[in-house]
Amino acid sequence: MSRATREGKETREEKAxxxxxxxxxxxxxxxxxxxxxxxGRYDAVRELSDYEELKDEARAIKEDAISRLPELIExxxxxxxxxxGTVYLADDAADANRYIREVCDDADAETVVKSKSMTTEEIxxxxxxxxxxxxxxxxxxxxxVVQVADEAPSHIVAPAVxxxxxxxxxxxxxxxxxxxxxxTADDLTAFAREFLAEKIADAxxxxxxxxxxxxxxxxxxxVTSEGNARKSVAATDTHVAVAGVEKLxxxxxxxxxxxxxxxxxxxxxSITSYVTFLTPPxxxxxxxxxxxxxxxxxxxxxxxxxxxxxxxxxxxxxxRETLYCIRCSACLNSCANFQHVGGHAFGGETYSGGIATGWxxxxxxxxxxxxxNDFCTGCTRCVNQCPVGIDIPWINTVVRDRLNREGDDRNxxxxxxxxxxxxxxxRLDLQKRFFGNFSTVAxxxxxxxxxxxxxxxxxxxxxxxxxxxxxxSRRDLPEFKRETLRKWFESRGGTRVEGxxxxxxxxxxxxxxxxxxxxxxxxxxxxxxxAVRTLxxxxxxVRIPDVPDSGRAALSQGMVSSAEAQARACASALAPHLDAxxxxxxxxxxxxxxxxxxxxxLLPETEAERxxxxxxxxxxxxxxxxxxxxxxxxxxxxxxxxxRGEQIGYHSHCQQRTLGLERYTTAVLExxxxxxxxxxxxxxGMAGSFGYKRxxxxxxxxxxxxxxxxxxxxxxxxxxxxxCCEQLTALRDDDVPHPIERIAPRN
Amino acid sequence: MTSLVGxxxxxxxxxxxxxxxxxxxxxxxxxxxxxxxxxxxxxxPFTSVSLPEYVTTDPTPSDLDAAATGITxxxxxxxxxxxxxxxxxxxxxxxxxxxxxRHVAVLAESDVVGxxxxxxxxxxxxxxxxxxxxxxxxxxxTADMGELVVGAxxxxxxxxxxxxxx
Ligand code: SF4
Numbered sequence: 001m002s003r004a005t006r007e008g009k010e011t012r013e014e015k016a017x018x019x020x021x022x023x024x025x026x027x028x029x030x031x032x033x034x035x036x037x038x039x040g041r042y043d044a045v046r047e048l049s050d051y052e053e054l055k056d057e058a059r060a061i062k063e064d065a066i067s068r069l070p071e072l073i074e075x076x077x078x079x080x081x082x083x084x085g086t087v088y089l090a091d092d093a094a095d096a097n098r099y100i101r102e103v104c105d106d107a108d109a110e111t112v113v114k115s116k117s118m119t120t121e122e123i124x125x126x127x128x129x130x131x132x133x134x135x136x137x138x139x140x141x142x143x144x145v146v147q148v149a150d151e152a153p154s155h156i157v158a159p160a161v162x163x164x165x166x167x168x169x170x171x172x173x174x175x176x177x178x179x180x181x182x183x184t185a186d187d188l189t190a191f192a193r194e195f196l197a198e199k200i201a202d203a204x205x206x207x208x209x210x211x212x213x214x215x216x217x218x219x220x221x222x223v224t225s226e227g228n229a230r231k232s233v234a235a236t237d238t239h240v241a242v243a244g245v246e247k248l249x250x251x252x253x254x255x256x257x258x259x260x261x262x263x264x265x266x267x268x269x270s271i272t273s274y275v276t277f278l279t280p281p282x283x284x285x286x287x288x289x290x291x292x293x294x295x296x297x298x299x300x301x302x303x304x305x306x307x308x309x310x311x312x313x314x315x316x317x318x319x320r321e322t323l324y325c326i327r328c329s330a331c332l333n334s335c336a337n338f339q340h341v342g343g344h345a346f347g348g349e350t351y352s353g354g355i356a357t358g359w360x361x362x363x364x365x366x367x368x369x370x371x372x373n374d375f376c377t378g379c380t381r382c383v384n385q386c387p388v389g390i391d392i393p394w395i396n397t398v399v400r401d402r403l404n405r406e407g408d409d410r411n412x413x414x415x416x417x418x419x420x421x422x423x424x425x426x427r428l429d430l431q432k433r434f435f436g437n438f439s440t441v442a443x444x445x446x447x448x449x450x451x452x453x454x455x456x457x458x459x460x461x462x463x464x465x466x467x468x469x470x471x472x473s474r475r476d477l478p479e480f481k482r483e484t485l486r487k488w489f490e491s492r493g494g495t496r497v498e499g500x501x502x503x504x505x506x507x508x509x510x511x512x513x514x515x516x517x518x519x520x521x522x523x524x525x526x527x528x529x530x531a532v533r534t535l536x537x538x539x540x541x542v543r544i545p546d547v548p549d550s551g552r553a554a555l556s557q558g559m560v561s562s563a564e565a566q567a568r569a570c571a572s573a574l575a576p577h578l579d580a581x582x583x584x585x586x587x588x589x590x591x592x593x594x595x596x597x598x599x600x601x602l603l604p605e606t607e608a609e610r611x612x613x614x615x616x617x618x619x620x621x622x623x624x625x626x627x628x629x630x631x632x633x634x635x636x637x638x639x640x641x642x643x644r645g646e647q648i649g650y651h652s653h654c655q656q657r658t659l660g661l662e663r664y665t666t667a668v669l670e671x672x673x674x675x676x677x678x679x680x681x682x683x684x685g686m687a688g689s690f691g692y693k694r695x696x697x698x699x700x701x702x703x704x705x706x707x708x709x710x711x712x713x714x715x716x717x718x719x720x721x722x723x724c725c726e727q728l729t730a731l732r733d734d735d736v737p738h739p740i741e742r743i744a745p746r747n
Numbered sequence: 748m749t750s751l752v753g754x755x756x757x758x759x760x761x762x763x764x765x766x767x768x769x770x771x772x773x774x775x776x777x778x779x780x781x782x783x784x785x786x787x788x789x790x791x792p793f794t795s796v797s798l799p800e801y802v803t804t805d806p807t808p809s810d811l812d813a814a815a816t817g818i819t820x821x822x823x824x825x826x827x828x829x830x831x832x833x834x835x836x837x838x839x840x841x842x843x844x845x846x847x848x849r850h851v852a853v854l855a856e857s858d859v860v861g862x863x864x865x866x867x868x869x870x871x872x873x874x875x876x877x878x879x880x881x882x883x884x885x886x887x888x889t890a891d892m893g894e895l896v897v898g899a900x901x902x903x904x905x906x907x908x909x910x911x912x913x
Contacts (some may be wrong), residue, residue: 033890141899142891158890165893185894190910192892193900201808227887227901230835234842252874256867259882271828273888273901278882280838289808294839478841532800 015695021500026162030342033161038333040268047554058257062324072215079218085301107238109204115229116140117209122350137199139228154343157329201289206232214252222276238300246323261387265328313362318398322358324388331382336683346375354392358560377687379654400558431470435689439549442522443610445480472697478523485528495543517588519722530744537634538625547573550594567602584615589653619665648674649714653721654683681707686727751859753897758829762885765906788818789840793913818851823858825866830882850902855913878890
């Protein structure tokens with residue numbers, strides 16, 4: 001059952017319509033379930049005192065296993081054969097299906113019962129068997145629901161997550177016409193259990209997946225809750241297990257950290273009801289309902305190990321990490337976009353969520369990855385949640401970069417040609433080139449303001465921008481300021497801290513570079529001015545040198561070469577300041593994340609390290625200054641003595657939270673007397689350029705709506721990221737500034 | 748410091764199990780309180796603790812279908828997770844723990860290990876000796892029908908009878 005594959009390229013309008021339809025039909029159910037899993041996960045991992053150590057251990061085991069994969073495959077072949085089973089290494093889906101059909105044919109199988117396995121979804125084994133006239137039944141209740149509905153799973157762990165009790169009841173009523181009405185979830189479960197019990201009793205072959213396979217003992221570990229996997233095996237005398245080669249672990253004892261992490265990371269349970277360890281063939285009695293006997297347990301066992309692109313993934317330095325994935329679903333449930341739209345949009349032929357980009361590119365090819373890769377906005381909220389530490393946004397960026405190089409959207413090139421000095425070939429999608437080169441746009445915007453802003457509001461221009469660049473005309477565009485932050489700073493004569501001048505700074509005066517990111521310099525200039533006043537009030541001599549764009553915009557569009565070139569230019573501009581022991585203070589969290597995290601992928605190690613070590617998020621820096629004797633009375637909070645306890649809502653930026661930097665803003669605001677409430681939403685939904693894009697506008701607003709609701713009771717709200725501010729401003733119809741504007745001294 | 752068995756009791760209760768402690772001498776009474784007949788089961792390997800007459804061992808599929816309770820030994824338990832290890836090779840342990848609505852696992856107090864690392868190590872010994880087993884934690888459950896439902900393909904109720912002097 002593969003997701004509807006598209007003939008030719010879907011237009012932005014068509015994609016927007018498809019997303020709108022899914023939001024309306026499946027969004028509510030997906031949101032309720034995934035948010036439930038996500039909250040459960042936060043609680044469940046908090047219970048583990050050694051959570052980080054377990055993740056490191058799990059990661060190390062996977063790295064080792066994948067590095068020795070060919071050896072492990074040989075080892076498991078020997079062990080399973082010694083145990084009395086058979087191992088078949090299948091090159092691809094067709095090869096695996098051919099083998100499985102032969103096994104079923106040899107067993108004269110009329111009915112096959114299956115437990116949940118995404119790997120068998122990947123090869124579409126049901127279709128292959130049904131073509132031979134074999135009946136195939138999914139016994140996992142979620143898989144059963146999607147089988148009956150003739151749909152694809154919308155979630156790798158909970159396949160029917162998009163369906164509500166009511167829609168399942170309607171489905172069963174229509175399909176089975178049951179004797180008694182099916183109303184409650186209990187009724188539905190009882191009905192499905194009875195229906196499937198008969199199928200299990202009749203079955204000739206039991207098919208399972210495996211969450212892990214221990215190479216040294218030939219043991220399959222199955223993580224389930226319903227009890228169907230063991231029943232499917234026990235009722236038949238032929239057992240076929242299908243597993244990707246990446247499921248191999250060297251030793252049985254390596255299972256320990258995974259057993260602790262997999263359910264917690266997924267649905268938020270500490271452990272699922274059943275973690276089954278099968279070392280087939282085994283001698284559990286075969287239950288035969290026709291003869292009413294519990295037989296000898298003389299079982300045939302076939303382990304089908306699937307390659308299907310995995311060897312190539314293993315050889316791919318950028319995408320190899322995908323093979324470490326244990327398919328826990330944390331990256332789906334912690335993703336704001338996924339929470340709203342689910343796997344039928346944010347997913348490829350088989351897999352769903354952020355990591356699906358790696359899986360789909362590896363097993364089904366780039367076309368499948370291309371369909372949904374843009375749903376990953378690079379917010380990084382999944383990164384710390386992944387139990388094996390996969391850099392999921394990076395995998396998305398790499399695949400986006402490769403897709404960009406294949407693109408051929410040249411129709412409107414003239415529009416952006418002059419604006420886009422990018423390193424990528426001219427084949428890159430125009431929308432991506434436009435957003436990826438935003439700093440150039442901003443320079444032109446400020447230089448020609450206010451004309452640029454009038455122009456941007458002209459209906460004809462907006463229509464063209466929507467048609468050619470996919471910039472949604474319902475969004476307010478950023479308004480460029482004629483006087484940039486740097487110009488303002490120069491015209492006021494640089495820093496006003498005494499003892500600092502162009503000839504040098506007196507000993508003992510702390511010096512910092514305020515990084516003029518594109519937005520702060522050209523659009524949100526007020527927050528830049530507030531940052532300067534705050535830092536100066538705390539005795540810091542500020543400089544705002546001409547440092548180019550960090551490369552964030554380009555990276556977010558998958559333009560890795562451009563991002564690399566910009567990172568190099570930015571690093572050289574910062575170098576003399578780092579040599580002079582100046583700190584680098586950053587207002588925009590997404591740029592800080594470049595300096596702290598992404599540059600490690602784009603620059604030589606020592607250079608990246610130096611920038612990471614010396615750059616600070618603005619409030620992190622202010623917090624440090626206050627902790628080290630800075631005078632809080634110099635800030636506006638002191639003037640507000642009488643208003644202590646003033647309520648303020650604060651939305652931290654997604655990447656800022658991933659770096660663990662949310663708490664500094666909260667702490668400083670509280671120290672200055674505010675009563676701060678923070679948001680739980682993983683992301684504001686704007687995510688840089690995502691919310692401007694025609695095809696994603698509605699999803700973006702839907703994600704933002706959850707955030708708006710969280711702050712419904714707050715009279716004033718502040719946010720750290722530019723795009724968060726824009727999104728919240730649009731949703732609240734009220735100005736949402738950066739928190740620095742609430743604490744900076746007035747002039 | 749709570750004892751291992753104390754910790755097990757808490758976690759198993761959290762997972763939805765009923766936990767009953769008993770001395771070997773009182774086992775029959777403790778069991779009777781947890782069993783609804785007809786019952787099927789697998790023999791218990793503990794000294795002077797055995798299944799009562801009314802329990803059908805080596806059940807056929809129709810015995811399983813008819814049974815209200817399945818009684819099996821637990822090979823061991825993992826305190827931090829409230830999990831019991833149920834053997835699934837040989838004998839009818841697995842069928843008895845999976846088919847009836849109610850499962851009663853009989854656990855010797857000396858068989859409780861602390862954490863998952865110890866649990867997997869102990870499981871490794873069973874596996875390396877050619878056995879299969881499952882960590883069962885609470886009843887079977889599903890969230891696939893739009894809400895959490897306890898009692899999916901496996902039991903709806905689980906009781907662990909802990910024999911304190913075994
Ligand atoms: S990438 Fe990580 S978080 Fe996502 S499913 Fe795989 S293991 Fe889980």
